[in-house]
Amino acid sequence: MIYLDYQATTPLAPEAREAMLPWLGGPEAMGFANPHSPHRPGRAAAAIVEVAREQVAALLPPGGRVIFTSGATEAINLALVGSGAKGLAVSAIEHAAVLDTARAIEPATVILPVDGTGLVDPAVPIPAGTGLVAVMQVNNEIGTVQPVAALAERAHAAGALFLCDAVQGAGKLAAPAGADLIAVSAHKLYGPKGIGALWIRDGLDLAPMIHGGGQEKGLRSGTLSPALCAGFGAAAKLAASRMNEDAAHVETLWHAAREGFSRWTLNGSPEHRWRGNLNVRLPGLDVARLMSDLRNLAFSAGSACASGxxxxxxxxxxxxxxxxxxxxSIRLGFGRYSDLGELKDACERIEAAAAAQGV
Incomplete structure (x- = not known):
């Protein structure tokens, strides 16, 4: 199996797995301890949580705090609901975690348009009375990288908060500048599933969405998993140290894939994009048949969340x-652990299967 669906999830980094193992141990190791307990094993678990918090925070701007959540979807819900903002405006290409949540809160949510490359105009009109603007850093389907710093400035000029879904960019690109709230997910940067975080700008207060024991500074009640936190932290630290190396590898893979799909049309901006995401189309292509014919290749016809x-x-x-x-249209996602030879082979097999359809 050749895996080419990095936007849906990334492989767990060996370093993240190793960081998790001590906190998954049996009773002898005491790694199972509750990090909210005051005894010594609990304090040890709490300490590793705080190390992980610092490691994740290092990927994000200074001047904010990190709140661990079950994933980016919960982080986005906490941001949108907890901010209490009235008057929501979100880009037309946001992930469902933003679009559906915003519409559930406010059915009349304003949709900010994008151009033919998937970019929001930095001068986009912000309606009067808007309390929060949400634009993602990197689109999960077409890889477009938004001008988030300019859009955050635009939102602030209109008196609105700015929320950025940085799930696809965290650990790969510099942190989005100017945001008030940033959502990230561990499993999109080679960490474990089941944990994410919300970065909150200093001075901004949110109301809790989940009530109970008051964990996570009163914003997210529930017992934290030291193992998941440790894995997230290790993955974040590794991503920070390898950012340039990973980007160079992805650049090599991108050029090989573009050459392999020379007759296909690119979806999204050719310049302003994360190049680990290749979304292309071939008129007349039967994507369902293509995927059925190529069951040893893991690629996508779009967002995993909208699959089916x-x-x-x-x-x-x-x-x-x-x-x-x-x-x-199909989407190929590749990254740190993708092999150049396997990618070239996959492109050849996809092209041959498409040609067999007569397109």
């Missing part, structure tokens, strides 16, 4: 694609 819906991608529709072109 049968609907055209809202992201591809937002950049102006017809239903047929949107449904004739």
């Amino acid at each position: 819906s049968g609907r055209p991608s809202h992201v591809l529709k937002a950049i102006g694609l017809s239903d047929s072109d949107a449904k004739a």
Whole structure:
């Protein structure tokens, strides 16, 4: 199996796995201790949580605090609900975690348009009365990197908070500048599933969404998993140290994939993008048949969260694609552990299967 779905999830880094193991031990190791307990094993567990918090915070801007959550979806819900902001404006290509949550809170949520490359105009009009603007750093379907610093400045000028879903960019790109709230997820940066975080700018107070024991500074009640925190922290530390190396590897993979798909049309900006995401289309392509014919390749027809819906991608529709072109698009995601030879082989097999369809 050749894995090319890094936007859906990344492989667990060996270093993250090793960091987790002591906190998954049996009774002799005491790694199972509750980090909220005052005894010595509990304090040891609490200490590793705080080490992890610092490691994750190092990927994010200074002047804020990190609150651990079950993942980015919970972090986004905490940001949108906990801020109490009235008047929401979100980009047309946000992940469902933002779009659906915003619409559940406020059915009249304003949708900010994107151009044909998937970019929000930094001068986009912000309606009067907007209390929070949400624009993601890197789109999960087409890889477009947004001008978040300019958009955050635009939001602040309108008197609004700025929320950035940095799930696809954290550990790969510099932290989004100017944001008030940033959501990240461990399993998108080679950490474990089941944990994420919300970065909150200093001076900004949120109301808790989950009530109970008052853990996580009163914002997110519930017992933390030291093992998940340790894995997240180790993955974040590794990503920070390898950022340039990983980016160089991805650049090599990108050029090979673009060469392999020379007759396919790129979806999204060719310049302003994370190059570990290749979303391309071939008119007339039957993607369901393609994926059935290539069961030893793990790639995507869009967001994993929308898989099986049968609907055209809202992201591809937002950049102006017809239903047929949107449904004739595929996404390849690659990264740190992708092999260049395997990627070239996968591109050749996809191209041959597409040609066999007569397209």
